[in-house]
Amino acid sequence: MLQDTIVAISTSLAEAAISIVRMSGPDSIEIINKLFNKDLSEADSFTIHYGQITDPYSGNFVDEVLVSVFKAPKTFTTEDIIEINCHGGVVVTRQILTLCLSLGARLAEKGEFTQRAFLNGRIDLSQAEATLDMIQAPSTQATQLAGQGIMGSVKRLIEPLMVHIMDMIAHIETNIDYPEYTDVEELTHEELLPRAYDFKQQVQQILRQAQTGKIVKEGLKTVIVGKPNVGKSSLLNALLEEDKAIVTDIAGTTRDLVEGWIRLENVTLHLIDTAGLRETDEVVEQIGIDKTKQALHQAELAIVVIDGSEILSEDDKKLLEDTKDLNRIVVYNKSDLGELYDDGIVISAQNNQIEPLITEINDRYKETVNLINTPLLSNERQISLMRQAHDSIERVIEGCEMGLELDLVNIDLTACYKQLASILMPVDEVNVIGEIFSRFCLGK
Numbered sequence: 001m002l003q004d005t006i007v008a009i010s011t012s013l014a015e016a017a018i019s020i021v022r023m024s025g026p027d028s029i030e031i032i033n034k035l036f037n038k039d040l041s042e043a044d045s046f047t048i049h050y051g052q053i054t055d056p057y058s059g060n061f062v063d064e065v066l067v068s069v070f071k072a073p074k075t076f077t078t079e080d081i082i083e084i085n086c087h088g089g090v091v092v093t094r095q096i097l098t099l100c101l102s103l104g105a106r107l108a109e110k111g112e113f114t115q116r117a118f119l120n121g122r123i124d125l126s127q128a129e130a131t132l133d134m135i136q137a138p139s140t141q142a143t144q145l146a147g148q149g150i151m152g153s154v155k156r157l158i159e160p161l162m163v164h165i166m167d168m169i170a171h172i173e174t175n176i177d178y179p180e181y182t183d184v185e186e187l188t189h190e191e192l193l194p195r196a197y198d199f200k201q202q203v204q205q206i207l208r209q210a211q212t213g214k215i216v217k218e219g220l221k222t223v224i225v226g227k228p229n230v231g232k233s234s235l236l237n238a239l240l241e242e243d244k245a246i247v248t249d250i251a252g253t254t255r256d257l258v259e260g261w262i263r264l265e266n267v268t269l270h271l272i273d274t275a276g277l278r279e280t281d282e283v284v285e286q287i288g289i290d291k292t293k294q295a296l297h298q299a300e301l302a303i304v305v306i307d308g309s310e311i312l313s314e315d316d317k318k319l320l321e322d323t324k325d326l327n328r329i330v331v332y333n334k335s336d337l338g339e340l341y342d343d344g345i346v347i348s349a350q351n352n353q354i355e356p357l358i359t360e361i362n363d364r365y366k367e368t369v370n371l372i373n374t375p376l377l378s379n380e381r382q383i384s385l386m387r388q389a390h391d392s393i394e395r396v397i398e399g400c401e402m403g404l405e406l407d408l409v410n411i412d413l414t415a416c417y418k419q420l421a422s423i424l425m426p427v428d429e430v431n432v433i434g435e436i437f438s439r440f441c442l443g444k
Contacts (some may be wrong), residue, residue, distance in 0.1 A: 003015065004245070005024065005031065006024055006108035006109075006113070008021070008022060008097075008108035009021055009022075009097055010083070014090065014092055015088060016088030017087075018085050018087065018088045019085075020084065020086075021342045022081065022083050022084075023082040023083075023084075023105055024077045025080065026080060027434055028079070029080055031082070031100055031103045031187060032067060033098055035096075036049075036054075036065075036067055037051045040067065044048060044069070047064070047068070047069050048066050049067045049068075050065075051065065053099070053220060055095075056101060062095055062263075063087055063092050063095075064087070064097065065096075066084075067082060067177060068081075068083040069082060074296070076117050077116040077117050077120060078117070078121070079120070088107075109127055111132075114128050123150075124154075124155055124160055124425060126149060126382065126422040127152060129381075129382075130150045130378075133145070133146035133149060134147065134218060138219060138263075138268060139219075141268070142216055142217050144372045145372060146378075148376070150220070153375035154377065154382065156375055157375035161199065161203070161389075161420055162417060162420050164195070164199055164202075165420065167416055172192075172406050172407070172410045173410065192409070193397065193401070194401045196396045196400065199393055200394065200397065203386060203389060206386060207383070209374060209376055209377075213371075214380075214383070215267060215380035216268075216368060216372065217378045217379070218270065219261060219267075219268040219270035220269050220270060220300050220365070221298065221299050221300045221301070222239045222269045222271050222272065222299065222302075222303060223292075223299035223303070224236055225292060225302055225319065225323070226305035226307075229307075230275065230306060230333055231333040232273055232305050232351045234349035234350050235273075235347070235349040235350075236258060236260060236273040238350075239260075239262050239271060239354065240271065258272070259273075259383045264361055264365075265362045266365045267365040269361070272295050295390055301361075302327065302328040303331060304320065304329070305331055306332050307329060308334050308335055308338075308341050308346055309335075309337035309339070310340070328393065329345065329357065330345065331344070331345045331347050332344050332345065335352075336351050345360055382423050386423070392412045395412040396413055399412065
């Protein structure tokens with residue numbers, strides 16, 4: 001338990017109906033008692049009290065407020081918490097904050113309330129990350145995913161895997177260090193290998209689904225590509241329903257990446273309009289083309305735009321060849337000028353007739369909605385640690401197949417356990433030995 005009391009304005013510092021000044025720490029109730037016209041020392045937890053804040057130094061009235069009382073340990077930080085709901089004026093909010101500081105509270109650092117919740121064991125790292133995800137969520141689906149994380153979905157996903165690995169580690173450690181402990185049968189390569197394969201399959205499934213979590217949280221990085229003047233910028237504007245990109249009949253207008261966001265039924269798109277792909281000697285346009293190629297390399301979805309009113313050019317054919325192995329949707333634009341192709345997705349971006357494209361994207365990502373209520377990893381830190389765990393279990397499998405001594409195989413099993421545990425806690429807090437001894441009565 002930390003010994004100091006922190007305070008901060010928890011709402012936006014702007015004119016509004018209300019503002020909230022939050023305190024957490026052992027002196028929270030003592031401090032509010034010096035400001036409030038009621039003694040809250042014996043107040044029940046989870047109660048709200050109406051009254052007035054008064055400046056204890058001048059005796060002047062400050063504001064009419066509602067004070068919420070939350071008593072340790074059943075609070076977000078596990079400490080005593082006071083929340084002062086005052087009128088949302090900038091001056092009065094700052095005045096109340098200043099009074100709390102003058103009476104002994106310390107100004108909280110960014111994220112410190114959530115940090116205290118973590119340090120005091122109220123939440124794990126994944127729940128702390130989910131709290132930030134909830135605040136920054138760009139869509140309803142993202143808030144659902146963040147809500148699952150706050151409720152401990154990642155912990156419920158990871159802990160069974162940790163138990164699976166620890167069973168193998170403990171078994172091997174017992175066989176090696178305590179051969180006289182006859183209650184535990186000797187673990188062989190033949191018995192370990194299928195358990196490792198089963199674990200690997202579980203991890204691979206989690207990693208496959210993690211891509212969905214990342215898309216829900218960050219949006220599907222979608223690059224619109226095509227040769228110059230095929231209507232890429234018109235398509236971006238039609239999808240966003242605004243004039244985000246400049247549209248002219250002059251080829252090569254787009255020289256830099258133009259971005260925007262759109263929320264479809266089943267997925268959020270992070271749209272990127274790019275410079276037209278063609279051979280050019282113009283220096284600035286070539287820089288734009290280089291950026292296009294880089295964006296295409298990083299894209300999770302490519303919308304390849306072809307001028308549907310013309311026969312395929314060499315540039316079109318090259319683009320189709322270069323993107324054939326990508327996750328792509330080929331659309332034939334400018335149907336208003338004539339349709340030469342009827343076996344693909346035909347649109348007219350200029351006339352906002354893009355429903356076939358939207359339908360195709362929604363159909364491709366309908367599973368995204370179905371997985372929202374499934375525990376998912378949703379950020380690069382968690383996913384990278386799971387990938388490391390996958391690599392470690394692959395080395396375990398290779399070691400078993402080669403017939404390596406199990407104490408050597410156990411090195412990779414231990415690494416795998418630490419990588420999984422680090423999703424939930426700092427790596428220096430991972431206690432493998434403690435977990436082993438908690439499972440077997442080896443001290444008798």
